[in-house]
Structure formats: C-alpha cells, structure tokens
Amino acid sequence: MSKHKLTIAISGLNNVDSPGPGIPVIRGIRESVDIDPRIIGLAYENLEPGPYMREFVDKTYKVPYPSEGVDPLIERIRYIHEREQIDVLIPNFDSEIFVFIKLADKLGEMGIHTFLPTLSQFEERHKSNLPQYGEKHDITVPDSRPVTSFEDIEDLVRKGTFSWPLLVKGKFYDAYMARSADQARIYFNTVSAKWGLPVIVQEFIKGTEVNVVALGDGSGRTVGAVPMRKQYITDKGKAWGGITLDDPSMLDFTHHVMAATRWRGGMELELIRTPQNELYLIEINPRLPAWVYLAVAAGQNLPEALIKLAMGQKVPAWTRYDVGKIFIRYSFDMICDLDAFRKLSTTGEL
Amino acid sequence: MKIKKSLAISETGFVFDPSTGDSYTLNPIGLEIIQLLREGKSREDITKAMTRTFDVDSLTFERYYFDFLGMLKQMQLVESDE
Numbered sequence: 001m002s003k004h005k006l007t008i009a010i011s012g013l014n015n016v017d018s019p020g021p022g023i024p025v026i027r028g029i030r031e032s033v034d035i036d037p038r039i040i041g042l043a044y045e046n047l048e049p050g051p052y053m054r055e056f057v058d059k060t061y062k063v064p065y066p067s068e069g070v071d072p073l074i075e076r077i078r079y080i081h082e083r084e085q086i087d088v089l090i091p092n093f094d095s096e097i098f099v100f101i102k103l104a105d106k107l108g109e110m111g112i113h114t115f116l117p118t119l120s121q122f123e124e125r126h127k128s129n130l131p132q133y134g135e136k137h138d139i140t141v142p143d144s145r146p147v148t149s150f151e152d153i154e155d156l157v158r159k160g161t162f163s164w165p166l167l168v169k170g171k172f173y174d175a176y177m178a179r180s181a182d183q184a185r186i187y188f189n190t191v192s193a194k195w196g197l198p199v200i201v202q203e204f205i206k207g208t209e210v211n212v213v214a215l216g217d218g219s220g221r222t223v224g225a226v227p228m229r230k231q232y233i234t235d236k237g238k239a240w241g242g243i244t245l246d247d248p249s250m251l252d253f254t255h256h257v258m259a260a261t262r263w264r265g266g267m268e269l270e271l272i273r274t275p276q277n278e279l280y281l282i283e284i285n286p287r288l289p290a291w292v293y294l295a296v297a298a299g300q301n302l303p304e305a306l307i308k309l310a311m312g313q314k315v316p317a318w319t320r321y322d323v324g325k326i327f328i329r330y331s332f333d334m335i336c337d338l339d340a341f342r343k344l345s346t347t348g349e350l
Numbered sequence: 351m352k353i354k355k356s357l358a359i360s361e362t363g364f365v366f367d368p369s370t371g372d373s374y375t376l377n378p379i380g381l382e383i384i385q386l387l388r389e390g391k392s393r394e395d396i397t398k399a400m401t402r403t404f405d406v407d408s409l410t411f412e413r414y415y416f417d418f419l420g421m422l423k424q425m426q427l428v429e430s431d432e
Binding site: 208228229231242243244245246247323324 | 356358366368369370371
C-alpha cells in the first residue's frame with residue numbers, strides 16, 4: 001500500500017536542553033507506516049537546531065512570535081501555505097496554542113487542518129484554575145491560587161491557606177519550591193518577570209512526580225496513553241531520562257480526565273503519586289510533550305495518530321504499550337555551514 | 351511476606367518494579383532469598399535452606415533476614431496488604 005503524502009508544518013524546533021516537542025513529534029511522523037511526510041519547520045529563532053536537522057525537517061520558515069499579534073502570524077502562514085500547500089499544522093509550544101486555537105477556523109478555510117483542544121478546554125485547565133477544574137471534573141488536585149503580588153503570598157500563609165514549603169509557578173512554565181518568605185519573594189520576582197502575571201502559588205504535595213502522554217479524539221475517548229517516570233531530571237526540571245510504567249491507576253486517571261473533559265488533541269498530565277499511592281493532578285500541558293518519542297518507541301505512535309485525526313480519519317484506540325522502555329536524552333554538536341545560518345537569518349527560509 | 355507479583359527479577363539479580371520504574375541490584379544471597387520468598391517458602395524453610403548452603407548460624411542469618419525484609423517493605427517491593 002502506498003503512503004499518503006502530506007505536508008505537515010511543525011513548530012517547537014528548539015531541540016535544546018529544555019527542548020520543545022517539535023523534533024520528537026517529527027521523529028514519530030517520519031516513522032509512520034501510512035504517511036509520507038514533507039515536514040515544514042516553523043522557527044522563531046535563527047539558532048533553533050531543528051532547521052539544521054535536515055534528516056527531520058525538509059524546509060524551514062521563520063515565523064513571528066505569537067506575542068507580536070495574530071495578523072503578522074496568519075499572514076506569514078498564508079505566505080508559507082501558498083508555497084508549500086500545508087495539509088496539517090501542529091503547534092508545539094504552550095504559549096502559541098491559544099493563538100492557533102483562535103486561528104483554527106481561518107486555517108481550516110485555507111485548507112490547513114489542525115487538531116487542537118477547544119478554547120474552553122484550553123482555558124479551564126490553566127494552572128490558575130486548577131481547584132475549580134478539579135471540582136468540576138472530579139479530579140484530585142492540590143490547592144492553588146493565582147497571585148499578583150508577593151504580599152498575596154504572605155497573606156495566604158498568614159491566613160493558613162498555605163504553609164511552607166509551597167510552589168511558586170509561572171503561568172506557562174517554571175516552578176520553584178519556596179521554603180520561606182524570602183525564597184518566595186525571589187521566585188515571585190523571577191517568575192513574574194519571565195512569564196508575567198498572575199503567578200501561581202500551589203500547595204506542595206510530597207511524593208513522586210509521574211507523567212502521562214495522551215491523545216484524546218474529542219469525544220471523551222482516549223486514543224492512546226503512556227505513563228512515564230522521570231529517572232534523570234535537569235536543573236531546569238526537564239526529563240533527561242525516563243521509563244514507561246505499568247500503572248493501571250495512572251491510565252484510569254487519564255481515561256477519567258479524557259472522558260470528563262472530552263479533550264481534543266495531545267496532552268501531558270503531570271501527576272504526583274503520594275506515599276499512600278494517591279494521584280494528584282498538578283498540571284495539564286495542552287500538547288504532546290518533548291518525551292513523546294518514548295511513547296512511539298513503546299508502541300503508540302501518538303504524533304502519527306494526531307495527524308490522522310486532524311485529517312478526519314478514524315483511529316483505533318491503543319490498549320497496550322511496552323513497559324520498562326527507557327529514553328536517555330543526549331546532546332550532540334551538529335556542524336553547520338555559515339551559509340545555512342546566513343540564509344535563515346537573512347531570508348527567513350532554509 | 352509476598353513479593354510483588356509484577357516484579358521482574360533476572361537471573362543476574364537485576365530487579366525491576368514496573369509500577370514505579372525503580373530498579374535494584376541484588377547480590378547472589380539476596381537473589382536466592384527473593385526466589386525462595388517468591389516460591390512461598392516460610393521463614394523456617396528459608397532459614398534452613400540458607401544455613402545449609404552458607405556458613406552461618408540461624409540466629410545470625412535471621413538478624414540479616416529481617417533487616418532485608420524491612421528493606422523490601424520500605425521499597426514497596428512486597429504486596430501492599432503485607
């Protein structure tokens with residue numbers, strides 16, 4: 001059977017020490033038995049490694065940051081689409097998902113398919129809404145509150161809502177454990193300067209962090225889900241090694257979240273397992289994570305399934321994956337010609 | 351004490367707990383004890399088997415044996431109702 005030729009645009013090509021999911025997603029798609037992809041990279045910076053990784057990315061276009069507004073971004077996508085005829089677009093950064101959800105209809109009119117959560121699904125799972133989210137969908141979550149000043153944190157501790165240690169989190173990324181008011185002040189300033197307000201204060205749940213990568217088809221059905229525990233964590237809190245787990249309770253938890261929210265698209269559940277074996281949801285990332293290739297290697301090619309769902313195809317749900325499959329990330333010095341760098345820097349294309 | 355059924359234990363003493371992702375390495379004596387526990391042998395049977403194989407009296411062996419069981423429990427390598 002011949003493979004289905006598709007042109008797929010993908011962002012998140014910053015395959016650095018805190019990697020975006022772009023390259024692992026592409027790696028999964030390249031291993032598809034049904035899809036013959038032409039991969040169009042969407043890059044924000046000249047030194048993102050992805051554009052230079054020619055075995056993964058066929059052609060790269062620089063795009064404006066979503067923070068520069070929707071119009072410049074859609075104009076750039078239109079320009080790229082005229083040249084490449086994009087079939088599917090997969091945004092991979094948390095910070096761009098909102099914009100692409102807003103643009104989904106326009107992209108659809110242009111013939112570009114996406115498979116993203118709805119705006120309400122995306123909005124309600126924000127860290128700042130976690131307690132309401134837990135209550136609405138009957139999901140166990142730690143107490144968390146959005147704050148706009150350091151004094152708010154002091155107030156919450158004074159009133160007994162929180163005690164030390166607590167977590168200070170950015171609305172998109174970054175989390176720090178503060179053991180004292182002094183530390184909380186430093187982390188509040190660090191996080192608010194980088195990610196803006198509100199900053200999220202969260203109850204510290206003692207336990208082991210475990211994660212699930214999953215894909216929902218929007219009807220409440222879980223198409224695939226693979227649980228993992230990080231075995232090696234970088235100073236930025238990113239997994240540098242991880243292992244797939246045989247944990248039915250994590251899968252039950254995931255199926256419940258999918259069914260309750262009718263999630264559409266890829267997601268990463270960040271969970272804490274307490275010593276009493278309770279699971280707490282601490283975060284939902286609204287896209288496939290950078291470690292998604294572990295799921296592919298364990299038998300669930302979630303990026304490929306996401307493309308098929310975007311193209312309106314039916315995808316059967318996976319019921320198994322390999323347990324004890326390990327990923328170990330590594331760094332590698334790629335050698336590039338100055339000409340490639342010049343081309344991307346000056347023409348915005350490579 | 352019942353060893354978790356899901357544990358994968360290799361002949362070389364590598365133990366993998368698929369529910370937590372943790373792995374451990376046993377020395378040959380630890381491996382033998384775990385295998386006996388898996389076979390459902392009682393403390394008396396295990397003590398007899400070990401004192402027969404190794405140059406150790408039962409009192410000394412049992413001191414280390416209970417230490418070892420405590421460690422297995424702490425690492426949650428035994429069935430949860432234990």
